[in-house]
Amino acid sequence: MTSNRGAAVVIVGGGVSGLSAAWWLARSGYDVLVLDKGIVGWEASGRNGGGATHYQSPLFHEEQRLWPQMDALLGYPTEYRRERIIINLTPAQQARTRHMATVCRDLGYPSVELDNGQLRTLVPLAGDDALGATHFQFGGHANPQRTVQAYAWALQDHGGRVMQHCPVTGFVTAGGRVTAVETRAGRYGCDALVIAAGPQTGVLLRQLGITLPLAAARAEMIVTEPLPLMQHGGVDGNGLYGRQTLRGNLAYGGGPHEWLDENDGTEIARPSTPLLGSLSRRLAALFPKAAHARVIRSWAGIIENTPDGRPVIDRLGDPDNVVVCTMSSVGFGLSPATGHAIHDLVLDGTCSFANIDKLSLRRFDGLPADWRQRRGWVPPLAVADPVGSAVDRR
Amino acid sequence: MDGSAVTPIDAKSITGKYPEITRRSQLLVVGAGPAGIAAALEGARLGLQVTLVDENPVPGEMMGLDVPQFYGQCMTGAVQNPGRMVEQILATSPGLEAAFDAGVEVLLGTSVWGAFVNGPAVQSLPGRVAGLADQSQSWLCGFDALVLATGARDLVLSFAGIERPGVIGANAFHALVARYDAFKGRRLVILGSDTLAIETAFLALDHGIEVAALVEVRGEPQGSPAAVAAIEARGVAILTRHVIVEATGTLEGVDAAVVVALDAGGGARPEGRRVIACDTICLAIGLVPTVELADVLGCQLAARADRGGHVATRDASGQSSVAGVFAVGDCAGPAPDAAAAGAAAARAAAHWLGVAVPDEPPSPTPDPGNSDTFAYRMDWMRALTATGSPRVLACLCEEVTRADLLGVKPPRYLDCTSPQMVARDARSLLADGPLNHDQFKRLTRASMGPCQARRCREQVAMLLALASDVPVEAVPLAGYRAPVRPLPLSLLATTGESPAMTAGWDVWFGIPGQWTPYADIGTEREVLDDDGSGDSMHL
Ligand SMILES: Cc1cc2nc3c(=O)[nH]c(=O)nc-3n(C[C@H](O)[C@H](O)[C@H](O)COP(=O)(O)OP(=O)(O)OC[C@H]3O[C@@H](n4cnc5c(N)ncnc54)[C@H](O)[C@@H]3O)c2cc1C
Numbered sequence: 001m002t003s004n005r006g007a008a009v010v011i012v013g014g015g016v017s018g019l020s021a022a023w024w025l026a027r028s029g030y031d032v033l034v035l036d037k038g039i040v041g042w043e044a045s046g047r048n049g050g051g052a053t054h055y056q057s058p059l060f061h062e063e064q065r066l067w068p069q070m071d072a073l074l075g076y077p078t079e080y081r082r083e084r085i086i087i088n089l090t091p092a093q094q095a096r097t098r099h100m101a102t103v104c105r106d107l108g109y110p111s112v113e114l115d116n117g118q119l120r121t122l123v124p125l126a127g128d129d130a131l132g133a134t135h136f137q138f139g140g141h142a143n144p145q146r147t148v149q150a151y152a153w154a155l156q157d158h159g160g161r162v163m164q165h166c167p168v169t170g171f172v173t174a175g176g177r178v179t180a181v182e183t184r185a186g187r188y189g190c191d192a193l194v195i196a197a198g199p200q201t202g203v204l205l206r207q208l209g210i211t212l213p214l215a216a217a218r219a220e221m222i223v224t225e226p227l228p229l230m231q232h233g234g235v236d237g238n239g240l241y242g243r244q245t246l247r248g249n250l251a252y253g254g255g256p257h258e259w260l261d262e263n264d265g266t267e268i269a270r271p272s273t274p275l276l277g278s279l280s281r282r283l284a285a286l287f288p289k290a291a292h293a294r295v296i297r298s299w300a301g302i303i304e305n306t307p308d309g310r311p312v313i314d315r316l317g318d319p320d321n322v323v324v325c326t327m328s329s330v331g332f333g334l335s336p337a338t339g340h341a342i343h344d345l346v347l348d349g350t351c352s353f354a355n356i357d358k359l360s361l362r363r364f365d366g367l368p369a370d371w372r373q374r375r376g377w378v379p380p381l382a383v384a385d386p387v388g389s390a391v392d393r394r
Numbered sequence: 395m396d397g398s399a400v401t402p403i404d405a406k407s408i409t410g411k412y413p414e415i416t417r418r419s420q421l422l423v424v425g426a427g428p429a430g431i432a433a434a435l436e437g438a439r440l441g442l443q444v445t446l447v448d449e450n451p452v453p454g455e456m457m458g459l460d461v462p463q464f465y466g467q468c469m470t471g472a473v474q475n476p477g478r479m480v481e482q483i484l485a486t487s488p489g490l491e492a493a494f495d496a497g498v499e500v501l502l503g504t505s506v507w508g509a510f511v512n513g514p515a516v517q518s519l520p521g522r523v524a525g526l527a528d529q530s531q532s533w534l535c536g537f538d539a540l541v542l543a544t545g546a547r548d549l550v551l552s553f554a555g556i557e558r559p560g561v562i563g564a565n566a567f568h569a570l571v572a573r574y575d576a577f578k579g580r581r582l583v584i585l586g587s588d589t590l591a592i593e594t595a596f597l598a599l600d601h602g603i604e605v606a607a608l609v610e611v612r613g614e615p616q617g618s619p620a621a622v623a624a625i626e627a628r629g630v631a632i633l634t635r636h637v638i639v640e641a642t643g644t645l646e647g648v649d650a651a652v653v654v655a656l657d658a659g660g661g662a663r664p665e666g667r668r669v670i671a672c673d674t675i676c677l678a679i680g681l682v683p684t685v686e687l688a689d690v691l692g693c694q695l696a697a698r699a700d701r702g703g704h705v706a707t708r709d710a711s712g713q714s715s716v717a718g719v720f721a722v723g724d725c726a727g728p729a730p731d732a733a734a735a736g737a738a739a740a741r742a743a744a745h746w747l748g749v750a751v752p753d754e755p756p757s758p759t760p761d762p763g764n765s766d767t768f769a770y771r772m773d774w775m776r777a778l779t780a781t782g783s784p785r786v787l788a789c790l791c792e793e794v795t796r797a798d799l800l801g802v803k804p805p806r807y808l809d810c811t812s813p814q815m816v817a818r819d820a821r822s823l824l825a826d827g828p829l830n831h832d833q834f835k836r837l838t839r840a841s842m843g844p845c846q847a848r849r850c851r852e853q854v855a856m857l858l859a860l861a862s863d864v865p866v867e868a869v870p871l872a873g874y875r876a877p878v879r880p881l882p883l884s885l886l887a888t889t890g891e892s893p894a895m896t897a898g899w900d901v902w903f904g905i906p907g908q909w910t911p912y913a914d915i916g917t918e919r920e921v922l923d924d925d926g927s928g929d930s931m932h933l
């Protein structure tokens with residue numbers, strides 16, 4: 001089916017996961033159409049820390065293999081930079097980082113310990129009282145906002161299509177397959193369907209009679225004015241993740257998340273909060289030589305998590321032409337590999353480069369319906385706005 | 395939720411982590427201009443506990459960043475003397491003394507960097523709070539009702555040489571001359587000929603500053619005939635059908651404004667080029683309502699030509715879409731009597747708080763405004779682009795030229811020359827959906843700099859509107875975010891946090907098992923990877 005009312009593969013969701021999948025499929029010569037409810041990468045995919053070092057994932061090796069080539073493969077800049085350094089300010093942080101180093105070494109990825117002097121040579125913004133750091137000689141980070149647009153343009157260059165401002169509202173099924181998606185602009189036929197709609201993935205799957213347990217939350221970041229460029233941008237620690245951008249800004253996040261009620265995709269604001277004070281405190285401690293740097297902006301993004309915090313990347317049994325993907329709050333860095341895996345699942349039903357069986361949806365069979373309540377993964381009770389709520393009652 | 399079972403609290407979530415708010419205000423007024431002072435006085439008269447906050451005196455280094463106005467390095471060393479600056483404010487702000495006397499808590503030199511209320515996507519706040527900071531401390535202040543009297547900021551439209559010291563905005567000029575007595579220049583060229591430009595000219599003349607000319611792109615002076623006649627009577631020429639093409643000079647400052655006459659098609663008439671000697675060029679084409687806090691609060695905003703930009707939508711009492719938050723004075727659009735409007739807002743706030751409000755005088759009739767504002771600014775933008783180079787900066791902080799912006803060029807430090815990238819421009823983005831300022835921003839970095847897009851937000855939107863032939867009011871506002879002033883990490887770090895925040899802090903969600911290596915999942919090694927803390931590893 002290749003009429004301009006549809007495509008061989010329709011992809012719901014133009015975040016990094018859906019866009020990367022579309023790019024892989026378009027590169028292989030398939031006719032793809034990405035539908036997004038808004039602008040590509042406007043959700044978590046364009047608001048994250050840009051980290052690309054995910055040793056816990058079965059897609060890790062592919063993530064590490066692909067990133068250094070992405071600018072060339074896509075034809076557009078992603079601002080990818082190699083390697084990560086994690087600074088340790090306390091013995092507990094140091095133990096944690098060293099554990100991570102051991103795990104990665106077992107996977108074949110080297111790192112070296114830096115003492116305070118070596119750290120300050122490599123990371124001039126670090127302080128005299130840091131215990132030291134671990135320099136991971138792999139991994140890296142990229143600019144999420146450039147990367148999403150790079151995927152979208154690259155897939156178009158391969159003949160794929162992107163339709164923005166086009167929310168998918170339902171599915172047409174026949175003979176155990178999804179044959180089309182419904183939108184306000186009408187139906188789009190498909191031979192295969194990918195649902196990679198971030199926090200809305202669960203809501204959409206419910207329409208197909210399938211339960212995907214997800215809980216969405218809001219997370220915040222801050223960014224400073226530019227500072228002189230350090231040799232390595234991927235330096236974090238002290239309870240923060242983030243990077244120095246190639247422009248020199250420090251962009252960092254971390255700390256508590258706020259669980260949200262399920263949202264069907266209705267546009268809501270993504271406010272940030274006074275958490276920026278606590279983020280500033282930790283960043284100033286991480287980089288004492290940057291304590292004077294001015295914070296110029298904060299923002300928030302919304303991400304979903306599965307009950308075990310791990311992705312679901314799976315091809316459904318019934319309907320059998322649907323691949324579902326949620327990255328469970330850690331999906332930017334993995335996206336080059338995620339797209340490859342989705343490509344394989346769409347075409348062959350199995351991932352060609354890694355065993356991803358443990359990311360299947362079946363693992364949640366039998367999960368109690370009130371799993372969110374049981375864990376406390378629920379919004380704070382609407383608290384203490386006595387004045388505002390008094391008025392609301394009027 | 396099952397009422398009988400107790401829902402546990404996710405220890406890594408924000409629930410319960412904000413500290414209790416110890417400093418509170420029943421009525422918080424932001425901005426101690428005429429509108430804010432009147433609101434504070436009226437609030438106090440009605441028996442409310444009132445806090446009045448104003449960032450002036452703005453620290454000299456903040457002025458150096460062109461925050462909050464476009465000072466263009468035109469200030470003298472006097473701005474480095476905080477004691478003198480405070481005296482100047484007290485001397486030039488009628489009503490401020492009275493506010494102290496009336497028991498208003500007046501906080502000068504204090505900026506409000508954010509204001510927050512619970513809503514659909516935030517329910518964790520311990521009430522309605524504002525973030526405040528002076529030079530040494532940042533703190534949260536609870537409030538019941540809030541009056542935003544934040545005024546307006548300079549509209550900046552650029553031309554070659556705009557980055558030279560000596561190009562200033564009308565509001566900054568007004569502040570340096572009338573408020574601080576700290577203006578460096580001697581001879582001014584003023585851009586614009588509307589009321590704002592003519593008032594600026596009088597202000598200059600009254601302070602012994604020479605006015606070389608007013609420059610106007612339209613065929614007629616825009617001020618009222620009386621005002622135009624009055625300023626011409628003082629010997630000031632208004633050059634109509636002219637536009638500035640360059641501020642010449644050195645790194646030290648401006649030495650002249652180069653202007654050209656416009657032909658019928660809007661282009662430059664080569665023989666109409668003039669070099670006007672001056673040390674300061676003042677942008678007096680328009681002012682933009684200061685709506686940063688309203689946007690951060692989630693107040694509904696609307697682009698209104700008659701208000702000079704995006705303003706909070708308000709009901710008849712001046713209340714925004716967020717209950718108990720009022721906007722008044724220049725931040726809500728032109729106010730002929732800012733003081734009367736401020737007092738009316740305080741009464742509306744008191745009423746909203748359930749306080750008895752005696753003998754209400756009728757609210758002042760709102761200024762109808764000038765619905766021609768956007769068209770007028772676009773005439774300027776058109777003339778500036780028709781006569782100026784594509785290499786003129788659209789964003790000063792990030793050094794993004796007009797050509798870079800419309801070409802959607804990645805910043806130069808990326809040194810990207812791939813044929814695919816070179817082939818892309820504004821049309822690529824427009825083909826895929828309606829114009830969006832933030833989308834251009836994230837690719838070109840225009841509007842991403844330390845001045846927080848104060849110097850480019852409007853002109854980037856106007857350039858994009860021109861290039862894509864859509865009305866400027868259809869370009870979505872590039873959003874404001876906290877902190878609405880660029881404040882140091884070390885200062886914001888003092889905001890304070892609860893022990894629960896410190897104890898529960900994690901890099902990421904802290905979901906047990908999220909970082910377990912894949913191979914270990916479902917094996918006996920799985921427990922080894924989890925030290926029981928649930929702490930996240932790094933991304
Ligand atoms: C603050 C923050 C920091 C982070 N830091 C990192 C990090 O450093 N490293 C990392 O790897 N990850 C990080 N993440 C997580 C990462 O951003 C996400 O996991 C990733 O972007 C998910 O991409 P996605 O494409 O799966 O989903 P999304 O980005 O959520 O995209 C889903 C898309 O689907 C669209 N959509 C939804 N419903 C519909 C519908 N009905 N019809 C059509 N379209 C629809 C949405 O508009 C959206 O564009 C961070 C996230 C946040 C918020």
Ligand SMILES: Cc1cc2nc3c(=O)[nH]c(=O)nc-3n(C[C@H](O)[C@H](O)[C@H](O)COP(=O)(O)OP(=O)(O)OC[C@H]3O[C@@H](n4cnc5c(N)ncnc54)[C@H](O)[C@@H]3O)c2cc1C
Nearest residue numbers: 425426427428429448449505506544545568594723724732
């Ligand atoms: C050249 C010129 C001449 C003028 N001459 C006169 C005149 O003679 N008489 C007259 O009455 N008016 C005059 N005005 C106009 C007058 O300045 C404004 O119209 C009037 O001040 C509007 O009052 P306001 O209270 O709304 O705003 P403003 O007076 O602008 O006050 C707003 C205040 O809020 C502060 N503020 C904003 N945001 C924050 C924040 N986040 N935190 C802390 N503080 C904040 C600002 O710094 C500012 O001090 C002139 C204006 C110009 C440009």
